[in-house]
Amino acid sequence: MIRININGRDYDVAAEPDTPLLWVLRDTLGLTGTKYGCGIAQCGACTVLVDGEATRSCQLALENVGSAHIRTIEAIEQDEVGRKLVEAWVEVQVPQCGYCQSGQIMAAAALLSQNPHPTDADIADAMTNLCRCGTYNRIAAAIHHAAA
Amino acid sequence: MNMLLRPSPSQSALPLKSEGITNLSRRRFLGAGAGALVLGALLPALPHRALAQATANTVKPGTRIPAFLIVGRDNSFKLLSPFVEGGQGVSTGQAQMVGEELDVEPSRFVVECAPPGPDYAVIGGLRLTGGSFSTRSSYEVMRRLGATAREMFLRAAAARLDVPASELTTENGVVIHAASGRHVPYGEVAEAALALTPAENVPLRDPKTFRYIRQPLPRLDARDKSTGKAVYAIDQKLDGMLYAAVQHAPHLGTEPVSFANEAAVRAMPGVHGVHRLPGAVAVTADSWFRARKAVETLDVTWTRPEATGLKTVAADYSSEAMLAALKESKAAAVSAEKAGDAAAVFAAATRIVEAEYAAPYLAHAQLEPPSAMARFNPDGTLELWTPNQMPELFQSIAAKTAGLSPEKVILHSPILGGFFGRHFFYGAASPFPQAILLAKETGRPVKVLWSREEEFRMDALRPLSFTRFRAALGADGRPAALEARTVGEGPTGRYFGALFGGPVDGSAVEGLVEKPYAIADRSLDYVKLLHPVTIAFWRSVGHSMNDYFYEGFFDEVADAGGHDPFQLRLDLLKDRRRHLKLLQTVADLSGGWKRGPFDAEGGRRARGVAMASPFGSETATIAEVSLADGQVRVHDIWIAFDPGSIVNPGIIRSQVESAAALGVSTALFEEMVYADGVRQASNFDGYTILGRDHMPRIHVEIVESGEPMGGVGEPGLPGVVAAVVNAVAALTGRHIRTLPLSRTKFNA
Structure with a gap:
């Protein structure tokens, strides 16, 4: 058993230590808001917050989570930044297929927590997740909207 | 690979007519025979007369x-x-x-x-x-x-x-x-x-x-x-379910022969079973990660592919060899469109422009990898959850796979994490038959999920394509006659060929035919040459490459004749009010037409223009590009979009933005290369798609001409590819005849 803290709650997980956090979240804990896209940290669909840092959970082994506080999209509306982001995403009508948007919002939450008023360049640096529907411009607009 | 059912002509008399649909290039697709496909899929056991009667007597679609x-x-x-x-x-x-x-x-x-x-x-x-x-x-x-x-x-x-x-x-x-x-x-x-x-x-x-x-x-x-609550196929779970991961044959069409380490794999944590499937092996386990680890550990010997040739994906198959075959084909063509007497004009012409255009295989690369969940219920039904764009057909094929009648198959069609044409039925490119076979074999509900690597291996591809053009210039430098010969295969011909089996595959020639330009003498020919790989519908289908070919060549003709490409379009569209309005609108939207090159922040830039008429809608597009480190950068895309009439202008705008992004992505980066019979990219590190760092600004203006309603999801794409390439020509003097542009090194 390995104990991890997800969205403020402790879980004892019976899985191999090398199991990526992504699959613990999705298949063991049923937190399916975090998505599998590529498994090699290219696309960012699996982005979660690890002690506030945007992290690709497909590349974080269960054994390396330790005592970190993990936050997933399921807890996005539990703070002000997250609530603002969700409202902005809806206001700007960002999602199309929506599959990448959990990861996008988590990356945006990390950005705004560290930099409440990011420039376009800051957004470009921080927001590297892929979106096959090409919603990048609306994502940037929504981040500005949430930061306003 | 064809769809399972081949309705005979006697089935074509259906009392259903299409309402509110206008799409010249796909008129035949919507002909009366189309209904027979689905009804045939629904009622495969009924003889033709009973089928016709059932159709007439039961349900008028859209009324109950x-x-x-x-x-x-x-x-x-x-x-x-x-x-x-x-x-x-x-x-x-x-x-x-x-x-x-x-x-x-x-x-x-x-x-x-x-x-x-x-x-x-x-x-x-x-x-x-x-x-x-x-x-x-x-x-x-x-x-x-x-x-x-x-x-x-x-x-x-x-x-x-x-x-x-x-x-x-x-x-x-x-x-x-x-x-x-x-x-x-x-x-x-x-x-x-x-x-x-x-x-x-x-x-x-x-x-x-x-x-x-x-x-x-x-x-x-x-x-x-925006809150992670949307449920996709991949998110679903059943009580008592096994997870399955698969390893497909490295060469399409080969089969598993033996496993070197089966006992060791069976002993891995959580493993339930090791299974053979058509063209694949699978491991079932109590978690997907365990199943995947095990199936990737499995040491499989596969049958050998054919050594060579283009009838199968042979051991030496390559996209390069396929393209060469398309180019070298001497086969007799069938006419896709003919007007006037192009041959006579060419015979008398003093100036002729010629060019060969090619476009690569493309993957859909939707972000949600395919999955399927199957459960045999105690009442004898099969319940299936899987991404699909054609429920009745999937139901029919699922029934056949399970050995049941279609009404015993309960099909759920979850929202799709992107599709772009990915989830039609393309034979081995769909995971649901695997889920059915594994559920049957294990007696348990099974969820099959393909890893991204398996998805890139099995995804059905936008066909690699080739067209050769000739234009005869008149004394005024305008095109007096135009010829095109396109060689290859489209998805409509492959998957709907039994129904629409005319000599010309509409999905191979759309974008080359029915152009609005006043070129009186023209001849567009098609040669069918089959691909051994699984081909697909892909966002904007034949338009995705053909409008690039045609509009790219148009600018070559304009340059050869000494005409500005925007002005030449105006001239050749002078009787087309709808198109003229779009050209004017996109020019205004971009601050007035200017081709350049001109100086801008960060270096020289230029603009290109392109028109397209996909799926009953009309578009005019302008792109602005520059070069950075020998590679093309796209800064702005302006699109005037006329879908005739509209339902939701906000969603239309989003769809045009999205199509434009995909157009830029394919213009700059995308290609699926075959070498030695296998695809060379297996994940996003090998198959580049557009990221934020290359995303241009997109400016959309919707024009409502009041014409019959056209399509929205796909039409924004084709003009973007051509406009980008034409902008590159304006900037560099080089008309790039093959994509992606990242293959070409430019001198800044």
């Missing part, structure tokens, strides 16, 4: 209200949509169309993809989500459905209140008797209302009074998709 509308006693509204939502916003549009006439605010609807059934075959007797058909094909049908249902609620409320229906009005799901101040929510009389016989010819609202249609209403799914 209870098949579409579920109204709760609490006045909740659920709409069962003929279409699957995959990002294109179709669910919201359906709610707008029904809600407008039913008099219920669209935001109150929960919209789900309907189960298989003849009620939903609203595209000229066919049901599919694709071809940018959904909204335009169902516009009249869904409005009429809403209006007919509203009239039933009025009648039921009249009976309840014991007043004449003529004294009643409605407001947002409530019947109102103003004289007595009494109100009856629809939900309170829903049971009685939906049991009534629908009235014929209920009048539709005057479009001048629309409150929801033509408004940029927010998407119904935006909040769920």
Whole structure:
């Protein structure tokens, strides 16, 4: 058993230590808001917050989570930044297929927590997740909207 | 690889006609025969006469209200949509169309993809989500459905209140008797209302009074998709379910022979079983990660592919060799379009421009990897959850795979994490037959999920394509005659060939034919040459490459004749008001046409223009590019988009933006290369798609010409590719005849 803290709650997980956090979240804990896209940290669909840092959970082994506080999209509306982001995403009508948007919002939450008023360049640096529907411009607009 | 059922000509007399559809290039696709495909899939066991009778006597698609509308006693509204939502916003549009006439605010609807059934075959007797058909094909049908249902609620409320229906009005799901101040929510009389016989010819609202249609209403799914609550196929789970991971044959068409380490793999943690499948092996386990680890540990010996040749994916198959075969083909062509006497013009011409254009195989690369979940129920039914764009066909194939009759297959069609044409049935490119076979073998519910690597290995591809052009220039430097010879294969021919088996594959030539330009003498020829690989519909299909070919060549002709490409388009479209208006609109949107090169921040830039007429809509596009480190950068895309008439301008804008992004992605980066019989990219590190760092600004203006409603999801794409390439030509003097542009090194 390995104990991890997800969205403020402790879980004892019976899985191999090398199991990526992504699959613990999705298949063991049923937190399916975090998505599998590529498994090699290219696309960012699996982005979660690890002690506030945007992290690709497909590349974080269960054994390396330790005592970190993990936050997933399921807890996005539990703070002000997250609530603002969700409202902005809806206001700007960002999602199309929506599959990448959990990861996008988590990356945006990390950005705004560290930099409440990011420039376009800051957004470009921080927001590297892929979106096959090409919603990048609306994502940037929504981040500005949430930061306003 | 063809679809399973080949209706004979005698099946073609269906009493269904397509409503509100105008699409010249796909007219045949929507012909009466189309219905036979789905009905044939639904009722494969019936002889032809019985089939025709069943069609005539049972259901007229889009008319049985209870098949579409579920109204709760609490006045909740659920709409069962003929279409699957995959990002294109179709669910919201359906709610707008029904809600407008039913008099219920669209935001109150929960919209789900309907189960298989003849009620939903609203595209000229066919049901599919694709071809940018959904909204335009169902516009009249869904409005009429809403209006007919509203009239039933009025009648039921009249009976309840014991007043004449003529004294009643409605407001947002409530019947109102103003004289007595009494109100009856629809939900309170829903049971009685939906049991009534629908009235014929209920009048539709005057479009001048629309409150929801033509408004940029927010998407119904935006909040769920912004909070992780939206449920995709990959997110679903059943009690007692096994997870399955697969390893496909490295060469398409080969089979597993033996395993070197089966005992060791079976002993891995959580492993339930090791399985052989057609063209693949699978491991079932108690978690997907364990199944995947095990299946990738499995040491499989496969049968050997053919050594060479293009009939199969041979050991030496390569995209390069395939392209060479397309180029070298000397086969006799069939005519896809002919006007005037091009041969005579060429014979007398003093100046001839020639060029060969090619475009690569493309993957869909939708972000949600395919999955399928199958369960055999105690009552003898098979329940299946899987991404699909054609429920009745998937149901039929699932039934065949399971050895059941189609009505024993309960198919669920979850929202799609992107599709772009990915989820039609392409044989081995779909995971659901594997889920069925594994559920049967294990006696347990099974969920198959393909890793991204397996998806890149098995995805059906936009076909690699080739066209050779010639233009004869007149004394005025304008094109007097144009010839094109395109060689290859399109998905319509492969998957619908039995139905639309004419000599010309529309999906191979669309974008080359039916152009609006006044070129009197022209000849467009098609040579069919089959690909051994699995090919696919891919966002904007034949237009995705052919409009690039044609419009790229157009600029070569303009340059050769000493004409500005924008002006030459104006000249050759002088009798086409709709196209002229679009050209003018896109020029204005971009601040006035200027080709450049011109100086701008960060270096020289130039612009290119392109037109396209995909899926019943019209587009004019301008792109602005520069070079950085020898590679193309796209800064701005301006698109004037005319879909004739509209339902949701907000969603249209989003779709055009999205199509433009995909167009830029394919212009700059994308190609799936075969070498030694295998695909060279297995994940996003090898198959580059557009990221934020290359995303241009996109400016969209919607023009409503009032022409019949065209498609929205796909048409924004083709013009973008050509406009980018034409901008590069303006900047560098080089007309790039093969994509992606990242293959070409430019001198800054």
